Amino acid sequence: MLSVTDPALAGQPFLAAPNEMETFLAAQLTAARQGTETAPSLDARQETVVLLALSAGLRLSVLLGQRGAQDATAVLRYRLGRLFPAD
Template sequence: MPKLVDHEERRAHIIDALLRTAADSGLHAVTMRSVAIEAGVSVRLVQYYFDTKEQLLLAALTRLAVRMGERVRDRVRAAGSSTAPRDIIEAVLLEAIPTDEESRTFHLVYTEYAVLSVTDPALAGQSFLAAPNEMEGFLVGQLAAAQQAGDTDPCLDARQEAVVLLAVSAGLGLSVLLGQRTADDAAAVLHYHLGRLFPDARTSEGL
């Protein structure tokens, strides 16, 4: 009896091959052939699942976004439902710092996608570009909750502080990718900055 083909598994296998290729050589070096070689399949099979390179790129981006969203939610859950907003904010922002191979691949490829979207109309309209706006809204909510709880200065502009936090975490993540500092050093800088926003707050162990 012929073995049944798991098409979703094959698609995922091909997408993962693209991500590895992009992480090693950059998006500019990705071709249908290079992905096929990395995946150990034929170019025809890659084209069976993805008609164009653009389709493959967008599928890879969607996979990245879903996985990193799961990682952020895992960090928030690990912080606990009764955890203070300061700890939740730190848990979320730490995900912007590449600490392992998966997060390094995400941030490297995501950065390349973002730059490419500036000149590629097909990428410019994709939903992944809205992720920073969604995160900004989330941080505003957490900062507002912290102000209500008396954990930070009630006179702070929560929106402006959220923008600064995102800029700091993104810059730290990029500095790790560029080898300017280690992930531990970047996390220490983030911890220091949050300590200025929440001078009297205590963080949960393990964050």
């Protein structure tokens, strides 16, 4: 969802290469964990799967009219806020 709504991410080839996206996201989460931006117990690979599945489910719910893009974005931001809590 953010790759569609965030101008900084709009040019990234996230949708064209799902395996590359999974590898990229896992690397980002691993780096965040090593930089102490997330909990030390974070399992980057598992969180990657959760985030990608969440994103896919939200896309479908928007396409089906179950929720709007802003609501879906709020859900994704909520999950990211849980991974990266503001102190």
